[in-house]
Amino acid sequence: MLIFGVTARRQLPFIKHYHQFRYLSSQVKAQTELLFDFKMKLPAPVEKKPKRDAFVKNLFVGIFDHEFLTYPEPQHPERYNEFQKWIEPIQNYIATVNPKEFEDKLNIPPHVIQRFRELDLFGLRIHEDYKGWNLLNAEFMQILEIVGTVPSLGFFFLKHSVPPINIFNNYATVEQKLRYLPKIAKGEAFATVAITENESGPAVNNLNTIAILSKDEGYWILDGEKTFVSNIHQSDIFLVFGHAIQGGTVEKRPETMATFIVDKNTEGVHIIEENIAMAGLKGFSTGRLILKNVKVPKNNMIGNVGDGAKCLVDHFSNSRHYNACLTIPILKNFLNTLTQDIINRKHFDKMLYETEAAQHIFSNITSTIYCIESVLYLTTSTMDIYDDQDLKLETALVEQFCLQECMQRLQECIWLVGPRFCIMTEPYEKMFRDALTIINYDTSLLDTKIYSSLMALQHVGIKFGDDIKKERNILMFPKYMFENIFFKRNSMNFPLNEYLHPSLQECASFCNRSLFKLQEVTKNFLIHEGTNVTQREIQLQRLSDMAALIYTYIAVLGRASRSYCIGNRNSENEIKICIILAYRLQKKVDELADEINDSEFGNGDHLGNQISKVNFDKKNYIVAHPLQRNY
Structure with missing residues (x-):
């Protein structure tokens, strides 16, 4: 059945918002023609399955x-084939882009942006109703990986396509979407998010940007200064976070946080021309935005007063994995460059690539790339397959694992490069700078680890709260003590081998042991520390590292098994990678578990804290020179 030239199934978004459209202005009603100009660009995706437990x-x-x-396949064959054909021109164009062209530029070159418009790349995560593609998460991730071959371009594309689009998609009204998203999708306007301030960072209560409602309640008067604003020179639309003041009293609380759409050409908006110099990502513009008595129409607030706090949390918790995606092209470029560089170099009496040291490094970086790909596409495909799946913990673990492993592998490769790494004209130095900037641009990995651990512990507390209370006062519950002594499990046996290829049986056993360690260590940690767990930041980081390793390895197991079963090219090497990682995973997990179980007095953390306090008291290095005498 056809309705207005569009299938009834594709009319659902229109029907959903029908009553909202009835009350739009005549100008916006004219814009609703966008809905009937819709043309299916790719075959419709499969319908999402019901949400599963986290x-x-x-x-x-x-x-x-x-x-x-079971490693997911988010696209049905027809859509997969069409999508692979569609991305070919993108791959071909990115292969022609010269990364050196970005090194001395303040902005992304205009001809590159124009080519992106021609390729229709700016609306990938915007719904078809607003002239976008509405790609699946895994599909967008693949394109981001391709564009990220040029890191500055990839980061520009990421900051344009993810943070502002997420806010519009999740919080903006239909009227606001109609006004801005079609322009963004066509590359006629660019949007960015303005959060960070010089002295506050992203903390809600510390933001100094203030919006005061005018006396006639027709607009907000916005004052403040934002720094570290991404894509600042290209952007036409700023999504500004600040405190909305309605009663005359300045209260900087989450309940007053709001998000405002600010057009670049509004009076009082000043973009500081100086570009913030960064270690890497040359050509990616970051700068300061000053707002002085900026009049923002009342209907340019996204959501209501107070919604900005949730919007800010979602901004930092739902897009963590996208930065991690850019580590894939960086590591691949480094690996390919290093391979070509050392393949003809000699080391004493043999070729360098034949030495065990070089082979170990190449094995590590190949395995790491495989791990990052596996866990990233497992996570994004899960988003596409299950409706509204809770993946906040998964995305945080993905971010910390990918970024941390990327730096460790690059450091190892630098040892193989040797003194040539120090030469500015060599590509290695630039790759390292780009990786360093991407990894540290948005948030601290220390905060990410603590955040993910506390999220997991909260879930454990809900499930095992009563047991933990009894364990902390075991003598008060003799029956529970008796059951715990004689019936306590010393191992865990998930039938993982039933879901994997037979060649991965031993790997499944490794994974089983790690899963038991994770549950045991978590429960013991809560029993020992109680409500003090939030203060044990080092232990929280270790727990988070354990979970990230195990989750990543589960992704690796599923991917390798599927690949070997369907006969992918070189899939036998994926099995080898699995076996290598099983051994290394077990060692790392055991080490982290021992450090957590030992508590701060068994692993030396309390002494380290004391040394740190002395250092801050003295404000410099505290130990005497080794040649100093006191006689």
């Missing part, structure tokens, strides 16, 4: 959903 959170309480061990 996967990684349940690993902490000994529950394993085997559905996630």
